[in-house]
Amino acid sequence: MKLTNFINGEWQDGSNAKYIPVLNPATGEELAQVQLSTKEDVDTAVEAAKAAQKTWAKVPAPKRADYLYEIGRLMKQKKEQLAQVLTKEMGKVIEEGRGEVQEGIDMAYYMAGEGRRLFGETTPSELADKFAMSVRAPIGVVGLITPWNFPVAIATWKSFPAIVAGNAFLWKPATETPMMAYEMAKIFKEAGLPDGVANIVFGSGSEVGTAMIEHKDIKVISFTGSTETGRKVAEAGGRNLKKVSLEMGGKNAVIVMEDADLDLAVEGILWSAFGTAGQRCTACSRVIAHKDIKEALQNRLLEKIQTLTIGDGMDESVKVGPVINKKALEKIHSYVGIGQQEGATLLVGGEILAEAPYDKGNYYAPTMFTDVTPDMRIAQEEIFGPVISIIEVSNFEEAIEVNNGVIYGLSSSIYTADVNRVFKAQRDLDTGIVYINAGTTGAEIHLPFGGTKGTGNGHRDSGVAALDVFTEWKSIYVDYSGKLQRAQIDNEI
Numbered sequence: 001m002k003l004t005n006f007i008n009g010e011w012q013d014g015s016n017a018k019y020i021p022v023l024n025p026a027t028g029e030e031l032a033q034v035q036l037s038t039k040e041d042v043d044t045a046v047e048a049a050k051a052a053q054k055t056w057a058k059v060p061a062p063k064r065a066d067y068l069y070e071i072g073r074l075m076k077q078k079k080e081q082l083a084q085v086l087t088k089e090m091g092k093v094i095e096e097g098r099g100e101v102q103e104g105i106d107m108a109y110y111m112a113g114e115g116r117r118l119f120g121e122t123t124p125s126e127l128a129d130k131f132a133m134s135v136r137a138p139i140g141v142v143g144l145i146t147p148w149n150f151p152v153a154i155a156t157w158k159s160f161p162a163i164v165a166g167n168a169f170l171w172k173p174a175t176e177t178p179m180m181a182y183e184m185a186k187i188f189k190e191a192g193l194p195d196g197v198a199n200i201v202f203g204s205g206s207e208v209g210t211a212m213i214e215h216k217d218i219k220v221i222s223f224t225g226s227t228e229t230g231r232k233v234a235e236a237g238g239r240n241l242k243k244v245s246l247e248m249g250g251k252n253a254v255i256v257m258e259d260a261d262l263d264l265a266v267e268g269i270l271w272s273a274f275g276t277a278g279q280r281c282t283a284c285s286r287v288i289a290h291k292d293i294k295e296a297l298q299n300r301l302l303e304k305i306q307t308l309t310i311g312d313g314m315d316e317s318v319k320v321g322p323v324i325n326k327k328a329l330e331k332i333h334s335y336v337g338i339g340q341q342e343g344a345t346l347l348v349g350g351e352i353l354a355e356a357p358y359d360k361g362n363y364y365a366p367t368m369f370t371d372v373t374p375d376m377r378i379a380q381e382e383i384f385g386p387v388i389s390i391i392e393v394s395n396f397e398e399a400i401e402v403n404n405g406v407i408y409g410l411s412s413s414i415y416t417a418d419v420n421r422v423f424k425a426q427r428d429l430d431t432g433i434v435y436i437n438a439g440t441t442g443a444e445i446h447l448p449f450g451g452t453k454g455t456g457n458g459h460r461d462s463g464v465a466a467l468d469v470f471t472e473w474k475s476i477y478v479d480y481s482g483k484l485q486r487a488q489i490d491n492e493i
């Protein structure tokens with residue numbers, strides 16, 4: 001199967017004849033070939049989007065929302081098929097594949113509801129016989145750059161608010177996971193979304209991504225990916241005066257206090273650290289354990305980690321699937337080496353699984369370090385794989401300090417039975433998302449998603465906050481006095 005761009009409602013060959021293979025990370029099997037597009041293809045897509053957006057912006061928002069209801073319905077109807085494509089191209093276990101598609105369905109229905117709630121504000125004017133209001137206006141053509149770890153959910157967090165707000169979009173999915181984008185294009189078409197509102201251009205960040213960021217007619221870039229790339233997007237976006245919304249890395253921690261329910265904490269840590277093979281921005285990669293329970297927690301985790309089934313995510317009994325590619329395997333493994341050099345104790349894992357039945361895929365053994373200090377690189381840098389580090393602390397204040405002592409600020413969690421600590425923690429944990437007595441993953445789409453510090457630049461995906469990214473405030477004054485009224489001059493009291 002050859003995946004070509006989706007522009008103006010049609011699948012079109014790009015200007016470049018080059019394709020690269022899409023590989024199943026569980027088996028190494030080639031699933032498809034994806035086009036590597038060029039700046040020229042970006043230009044073609046933007047032209048189509050610009051033309052379509054003019055008409056789209058005039059469609060009443062509740063009618064725009066009707067398309068999202070239909071998109072949601074189709075996604076629901078095809079849920080199993082979509083989940084299977086997702087698991088094959090990305091590697092997450094099928095149960096999580098279904099969960100991710102569900103996240104997209106939820107987003108469709110939620111944003112469709114916003115079509116009847118795109119509230120503006122009325123404001124008293126300072127002058128008599130004058131009416132003032134502000135409305136959310138569409139921005140125009142927006143650019144969406146999405147990662148491979150959530151190939152459909154993250155795309156829906158961005159594209160659905162863009163659609164309901166009256167924009168047209170150009171979406172560049174990750175080259176590792178174009179098949180989900182292809183499936184979504186089919187759904188957009190089947191739902192009857194007007195041609196040119198949704199456009200997809202496949203290709204690399206350096207070529208297609210750069211062309212998008214530099215294109216004068218793309219007014220917003222919404223990006224999810226690494227902090228390193230996000231910084232470049234922000235720099236180029238700044239030069240081109242774009243609104244840039246960034247969702248980047250995390251170094252999320254679960255704090256376990258001495259009064260916590262340890263069994264519950266163990267379950268939460270396992271799920272948020274080893275689910276999706278640790279490849280979530282929200283994944284738990286640090287466990288901050290109170291000294292009184294550290295040993296007990298560590299032993300329980302060790303026992304459970306050894307029972308995790310690793311393998312092809314299409315097998316329903318598997319809990320930990322492969323990581324995305326060989327490069328990721330090497331990066332994860334290099335961090336294990338760094339941890340050992342830094343003096344951390346490797347308790348379990350720490351190896352690339354190279355023997356049959358794992359030899360064809362990209363499998364990394366679930367890994368746990370202990371005796372980790374907060375300043376070690378394995379406790380500071382995002383590893384994006386199934387690796388956790390246990391850090392011991394003596395009290396609540398120290399736990400909060402260690403949690404906050406990283407450049408990232410996406411998600412955090414605390415297990416405790418003390419209600420005072422719960423309220424202090426939700427206030428003091430410096431992350432965009434805080435969980436109490438639950439792991440660090442599992443954000444719901446109707447709440448804002450994003451983080452503080454090096455994780456973002458103040459914008460949020462999903463939730464009602466996403467509308468702030470994809471709309472512009474427009475203030476409207478209606479003077480019905482029939483005479484010249486001068487604001488700030490004629491309004492003296």
Ligand code: UN1
Pocket residue numbers: 103149150154279280281282283440441442443444
């Ligand atoms: C991500 O890792 O980039 O909260 C997104 C969660 C999921 C989304 C994660 N709902 O873990």
